[in-house]
Amino acid sequence: MEGYVKKGRRVVIYYASINGRDAKIKIEKKNDMYTIEIDDRSYVVDRQHLEGSGALSLVVDNKCYEASVTRSDGALLVCISGEKFEVTLKDELEYRSASPSARHTGLESEEIRAPMPGVVVCVEVEEGQRVSAGTAAVIVEAMKMQNEISAPAGGTVKQILVREGDVVDSRQVLVVIDRG
């Protein structure tokens, strides 16, 4: 269960991971102020929303920060004074049910995706072709730079989903490799 009630106050617990460090966070709100325990340290936090920007003004034990938080692929990206952090938070339920990297393992096929939006300059492979890890599959141009997109693992080219001149989005599947 994600939270509990302690002396009439609500407490929420998260299991966090940041830059390879794991931490347990206990967060409690009272009179518009937060008390947040991270592992053994406790912080008093005054947070305000900066109008229009979606940013948070944080005063943490009188230290000031301006933080922006955005979501990306299940993680939270936090930016403070130009420094970026990737944080994952799990509540009790998510924490218990999470088995290590259940997704994307044992898959029979592998997708080659565009790492950024761009225009396809050239497709370097053909359907049915055998490729090894690192073989250049597609060249995508964005902002005047040409970028080779390579096969992450060896296999046979199962499907080519783009052709020269196509405009592709970030994360769009370009080529499917059969790992068999």
Add this chain to the structure above:
Amino acid sequence: MEGYVKKGRRVVIYYASINGRDAKIKIEKKNDMYTIEIDDRSYVVDRQHLEGSGALSLVVDNKCYEASVTRSDGALLVCISGEKFEVTLKDELEYRSASPSARHTGLESEEIRAPMPGVVVCVEVEEGQRVSAGTAAVIVEAMKMQNEISAPAGGTVKQILVREGDVVDSRQVLVVIDRG
């Protein structure tokens, strides 16, 4: 009537006033471009909305402007490159039904309003007191400046709606004067 259809295109007409100048505006849209006639001059206008800001990017016969338009008391305030304009627009219906300054004339009482938000420092008049035009009625402080708010016309103080220390909004009625 406000607009009409001309060869399948919709045309809207406004009667405008700007800085004491009157003008007739004919506005017509075609393929996302506007043709706008002002008195005898015709302009081709490409307008785009600047995301998030509410401002308009205008290319008027290839001349570029960035304009913001806000509403205030029935007029439109237009700001372009730091220059401000007050524009009133009437459609045919409004134009015909408008009799010159129908409002606020012949009123028996006159309201003294705060010209800006602030804190009431002092009320200089009493109910029942006779005042003449220009008599200081209330002193309002905003941003460290004290501002005397005077009676716009002579009469008797009918009602005092604020007292020392009150925080007032812009346009809030402070005192009502009976013009009788």
Add this chain to the structure above:
Amino acid sequence: MKRKPELFKKVLVANRGEIAVRVSRALKEMGIECVCVYSEADRLSSHIAFADEAYSIGPAPATQSYLNIERIIETAKKSGCQAVHPGYGFLAESHEFARACEDQGIVFIGPGSKSIEQMGFKTQARKIMKGSGVPVIPGGEEPLSDEAEAITLAEKFGYPVIIKASAGGGGKGMRIVRAAGEMKSAFKTARNEAESAFGNPAIYIEKYIDRPRHIEVQILADNYGSMVYLGERECSIQRRYQKLIEESPSPAIDAKKRKLLGETALKAAEAAGYRNAGTVEFILDQSGRFYFLEVNTRLQVEHPVTELTTGIDLVKEQIRIASGFPLGIKQKDIKPEGSAIECRIYAEDPSNDFLPSLGKISRLRNPAGPWVRMENYVYEGYDVPVYYDPLIAKLITWGQTRPEALARMSRALEEYVIEGIETTIPFHIWVIRDENFRKGDFSTSYIDEHYTGKPTDEHRKVPSDVALIAAAINRVESTAVPKKGSTGTTNRWKDTSRREGVS
């Protein structure tokens, strides 16, 4: 008070707004931790975002927060600050505050309490001025006890006279009085303003010089008797005796006069044993005669124009001097270059007698590019509070010549967008384009004489037809036409079609 020269580790900034941000930036660049304080009205003010630590010091009214000496000192001690920078305004010229700091072993970044209290600099300045041929304006130093005394003195000097706040500066608590009949109201409002702005209602009176130019000299003095002057600033464009535009150098000053004023200012500071940054103000009458006006024992709002012509960061110099470092600059090395101008951006409506204009900033685009400097603290979405000075930003440009600095300023002002409140931007655009200003032909009466608040077409660059086009498109595309019984809104095109029976 000699201490081993070592930079402070942590400094409290006892101010708000753009000057708090300015000082924080200097501290950050020096690697000094910066502590800020804020009133209940200022939790969302961005001076907090620019500091390392923030402490709430009380309710919105300045007398209960930014003027609350006890609370500020307590915060400085609690947070472990070795020094306090007062900015300008609020407690910057309060000898009680400077003394309270000193009593608690906290360095007051300024001239020190004695220097402020005894007004030694000012007294010496008056003496030195007389000897150097720069007279002092006739006037009483003493606070006025009542209106009658004010009238007696005014009759002695001859009208017009001017009432000023003893603790003051920045136009607060100032009123010109041209006849005895105006004294009552002027006396009262000046006193109230002085009380409200400085926590001290004392006011005094002096002879008012008609159509003068305001010229001031920046000085820096260390704790070891070294001092320099950094050229002059002209600050004649004023409304309500408060500066709106400042520049350096002044178009009315030549090299000889510059040297005279600078050296006279230094002599006064030397005689008074003055320390840290200070400004000696003069007025120049229509016949070309200088009068000594007053001395400001603090950083001025308009310090950036001196910074841009000299390359010297005055705030950092203040901090270094207060840290006990000797002045690293010699007079012969100070060679101001080019021309700098500052426009103060106030939340005021220039078309409505410069009345304060409050509210939320709904859109903001700051100017940028070559030799454009912004000193700011507001942001898009910020609600300008009613309690404090309406200065929301300063825009400063530099050029190799005055015309180039003005051309940059004009370009930058045209880029500048602040919506949601009225500001002085349209006023500044008007002034920078005005021929009299461009020629350098102006005085402190410039606004009264030339500015109507309503720009005429000859001062405009934007054709009014374009404003009509923008307004017409806005109306035609407006989606803010709620239809009865419908869930959404509609736009004028559809609306028109319906009226026309076209669908």
Add this chain to the structure above:
Amino acid sequence: MKRKPELFKKVLVANRGEIAVRVSRALKEMGIECVCVYSEADRLSSHIAFADEAYSIGPAPATQSYLNIERIIETAKKSGCQAVHPGYGFLAESHEFARACEDQGIVFIGPGSKSIEQMGFKTQARKIMKGSGVPVIPGGEEPLSDEAEAITLAEKFGYPVIIKASAGGGGKGMRIVRAAGEMKSAFKTARNEAESAFGNPAIYIEKYIDRPRHIEVQILADNYGSMVYLGERECSIQRRYQKLIEESPSPAIDAKKRKLLGETALKAAEAAGYRNAGTVEFILDQSGRFYFLEVNTRLQVEHPVTELTTGIDLVKEQIRIASGFPLGIKQKDIKPEGSAIECRIYAEDPSNDFLPSLGKISRLRNPAGPWVRMENYVYEGYDVPVYYDPLIAKLITWGQTRPEALARMSRALEEYVIEGIETTIPFHIWVIRDENFRKGDFSTSYIDEHYTGKPTDEHRKVPSDVALIAAAINRVESTAVPKKGSTGTTNRWKDTSRREGVS
């Protein structure tokens, strides 16, 4: 081409992005009407807002718009422009474009078509260099016909070698080749990039110097044989052979070397009869030896650092020279002061090998304050287009010393907020804090040698606990938890209460 010196009335800026804005600002300040051009992808680009007139010149791909000579010339004629400023990149070094302008009686603001085509400056530079003891890097001038030729030459010079675009600059079409096996892929991508960036696939090969520093000298020459050099810039911090950080002066250059490089550059320009702004690039190897690298016959991206140390507006000088004015500056009057540094803000992800990062800018706060200069064109809500260079802004600071300029840069970068896309800001913060960079100990291999893309805790100032706090509060307050069957959203507090059975 002697014309009576008279400023142009109207100039077309044949570019986009920050450099189009930079040139427009200069034109506005000079009172010259500014015409801009835009592709279909750029209608909302703010270079339009900074111009007086705007003309659409074709579809998004540069080859069909910003590289479309015919269309641009036609626009210049139609709009009544007397001159064209090409900025950098696109057509800035196209002799065909310069010739087309000249043929139509339009002044090309640059050295002129002959000068560009014959590469007289470059040829003379090579000759002069040899005489002055600055050798030329071994390499073929001639475009490579095929891969085999490249391999032959590479074997002659010895690996590593570098492939470069003949029409190029800015790292586009450049590839280092360390062994014959890498030649095929490098040859192909370099050619493609050259074609795409400059409309010309020609590439050549030269010996690659390991771990060099990149030093360049800015010159200005008028139409009457007067010329000056304005000190050097160091541009060694590069990724993919494209500059990321530039500064002036270089920490590796002393007064004697400065004079040698400057005078050598001028001799080459003189021998070539060069006109307008130009840059002579050198590389400095690990043993302290200079090599001549190349000549750029245009404005450089990094020109602002020279502007801030000299006070000279290079764009205005370019325009004045092209208008026929003699150079108003003499070599003896050029005394660069202090230190300036520029960080190029790219829409690239430094934690992901500097891959382009596209999308909408959801939040933007530009840094400001003393001696901070922003060259920008993007705004909040702007969608960075895929078709062009990912440079979205340049941030430049000045200080009396290099440490002061770096401290200002660090402070300004910490103020800078760009959200919605990844940018090089975190990279710049890392570099400015890095001890090797601060000591001036770096080469063009700096990024490969030191930067991992993942800042470690020692390079961080913000404690990671604060990031956890921000993330936890964001999640707890998130209203983005849509409830099935409900019309609105709910927040985590309520959500939790429900799970707990508390209501």
